[in-house]
Amino acid sequence: MNAPTGTAPGDALAAPRPALMPEHMPASKRTPLYAAPHDSARLRVALVVAQEMPVWLRDFFDLAAVNPWLDLVVLPVAGQPAPARSSIPADLRALLWYERRYAIAGRLAPVGVHDHDAIELAEGIAAGAELPALCMAVAALRPDLILLLGGGRWADAMGSCAAHGCWQLDPTLSDAGCATQALLAPVMRGEVATAVTLELQYPDRAPTVLVTSGGSTCRASAVAQRERAFRKMPALLMRALRPLADRDTSLPETRNARLRLAVAGPAGFGAGLRTLARTLAFRAAARWRRRSQPCETAWHLLVRQGPPPIDPAAPRIGRPALLSAPGECFWADPCVIEDAGRRLIFVEQWEGDDGKGIIACLEVMPDNRVKRLGNVLEHATHLSYPQPFQWEGQWYLTVESGHERCASLYRAAAFPMQWEPVCNLIEGWNCVDPTLYHHGEHWYLFANVAESGGSTWDELFLFVADGPAGPFRPHPANPIVSDARRARPAGRLFQRDGRLIRPAQDCAPCYGSAVVFNDVLELSPTRYHERPLGRLDNHGELGMDGCHTYSQIEGVEVLDARGTPSQDLPAMTVVECEAAPLTDKTRLPGGRNPLAGWGGTGVLSGQALNAGCHVDATQPRPG
DSSP states (O other): OOOOOSOOTTOTTSOOOOOOOOTTSOGGGSOOSSOOOSSOSOEEEEEEEOSEEEHHHHHHHHHHTTOTTEEEEEEEOTTOOOOOOOOOOHHHHHHHHHGGGGOOSOTTSEEEGGGOTTOOBOOOOOTTOOHHHHHHHHHHTOOSEEEEOOOTTHHHHHGGGSTTOEEEEOGGGTOHHHHHHHTHHHHHHTOSEEEEEEEEEOSSSOOEEEEEEEEEOOTTOHHHHHHHHHHSHHHHHHHHHHHHHTTOOOSOOOSEEEEEEOOOSOOOTTHHHHHHHHHHHHHHHHHHHHHHOTTTTOEEEEEEESSSOOOTTSOOOOSOEEEOOSTTOEEEEEEEEEETTEEEEEEEEEETTTTEEEEEEEEEOTTSOEEEEEEEEEOSSOOEEEEEEEETTEEEEEEEEGGGTEEEEEEEEETTTEEEEEEEEEESSEEEEEEEEEETTEEEEEEEEESSSOOTTSEEEEEEESSTTOOOEEOTTOSSEEBTTTOSBOSOOEEETTEEEEEEEEOSSSTTOEEEEEEEEEESSSOEEEEEEEEEOOHHHHOOSEEEEEEEETTEEEEEEESOOOTTSOBOOEEEEOOOOOOTTTSOGGGOOTTTTTTOOOEEOOOOSOSOEEEOOOOOOOO
16 A cells, blocks of 8 residues: 555545656666557657647656657747637636635646757747748648647648648646636536546547546545646547557548547536535535544454355455554555465555555464564565565565555565565556466566556556566556556455456545455456456445455455444454564665666565564454
8 A cells, every 4th residue: 555645535635646757767767558559650749839838738748758659849839829718607717716725736837848858849930930831840840640739720721731630739728727617527516536538529520539537536626626637638648649659540530620628527507616615515524534533544454264255246344353453553455375374464564653664474373363473575665565476386576666666576585574676577657556467378467557647546557478577568458447446456366256356446535445346357468358346345334434455365355444443343363473683684784775786676674483472462452
């Protein structure tokens, strides 16, 4: 799981923090997210703007720099007609004025085209040039497509200057008021998810949807809702252009179209006032939850032993045993395995004082006690989501290192407590919850990636390799899921009644809201298809606030859960091992990075198992 940020669950005023762009890593070292186009030729796109562009469009150039199939050039033209702006209702203008204090990121704020090194500027455009001369200059660049941030008759004139014509950017992509209005309906109706859709509008036919991404709704702020959507806009525009690079012929042939943000739904009369009332009510409810449920951010493990296992189509947790970490830490992201008759649970252990997660190992004893074996992996920054697996007689471990923009693979030096680095499976991206699965002759790596600074909840990417250490190549269907309600992995894939099940997180209401079980219908190096089966949220059965990782082996199921557990749940006894202090062999001196030289980051640690053990008192129930 990610490190807590201190905001209440569902508090949309604190929108997901934007992922850091990997600008310090060369493009050649970053894991490609998309398969190369079928045609080796690059797609040349000319962007015609005035002297300024929105921040999100400038960020699009950063993303284009890591996609070698795209050749992007900007033509700044002084005196170009300004983009048309649609009028918005007075109550919506009042809402925007009231929420102006929340517009921190300003993804629609104008920035100069000369203020960014990644932008390639075309030369030879004279100031004040007439439209025919400008069209000649554009045509001389031999673009495949023209993106026009402007208005008037320019779009019609430039439509014949490129093979795919001219896409004029609609005010919903450049004007704050129009963009907010297009995304207002889910906020006004209190919906937990919002579909952010780019479409092409033609003069004489129905619009064509290019790309859609389903994210969580910022129910506490219409402005935060807009900013969340435009954090992912560079990636959406990139995906909208990929069919042209792949020579996809499904798009209608036309010389001129308008690229716009599709309206999320009808807002109706008085939408601004109704939205303001709903957002104020949501903020008040969030403040009440923070005051009345001080333990709502605590995580616990729920352990079920014995048949029958959870039915993915109709999941119910029943009455599990409660397993809570002693002291001020907590356990989450469980992964249970069996080795030589031992049942081990690898977990993220959150150390409240250090403000980071480390990887720990627990053993479920035959007498229903749990022995804490100690910490197995530690780093200067946050680690989470351990996924151990065995291959050809050797144990391996994958972990999330999102703060280091990589997903790392380790090999057991002395299982289960000592591990040595092997390689990075993904590099250069803020990727979370990497999940490996071996199927047929291939290895598949599932991971959520924040491609352009958006949320890590929304987009699931798939990578394919011939071995568990890679190299991994991007699946041609990427992203395979674009929906915050079931994209992010929630544990390893497993077989049940002839079905391949992929657990996923529902992060639309809030992070860690529920686990959704998906039926994988097709998995191959070229195709992927799944459908949701059932949703497990713990709200009704145990009165807790949610869950987000599920793991199972024969006879044991483990689920993490957030909130205050029921007082009548049986508590498991924790057995502590007195760990030997870390030595020079297990912690490198000076915090030196043991992954240096192979492109990763990490500090490897292990704790001895040969020390004596003692038994703690029975775990007190939280509350």
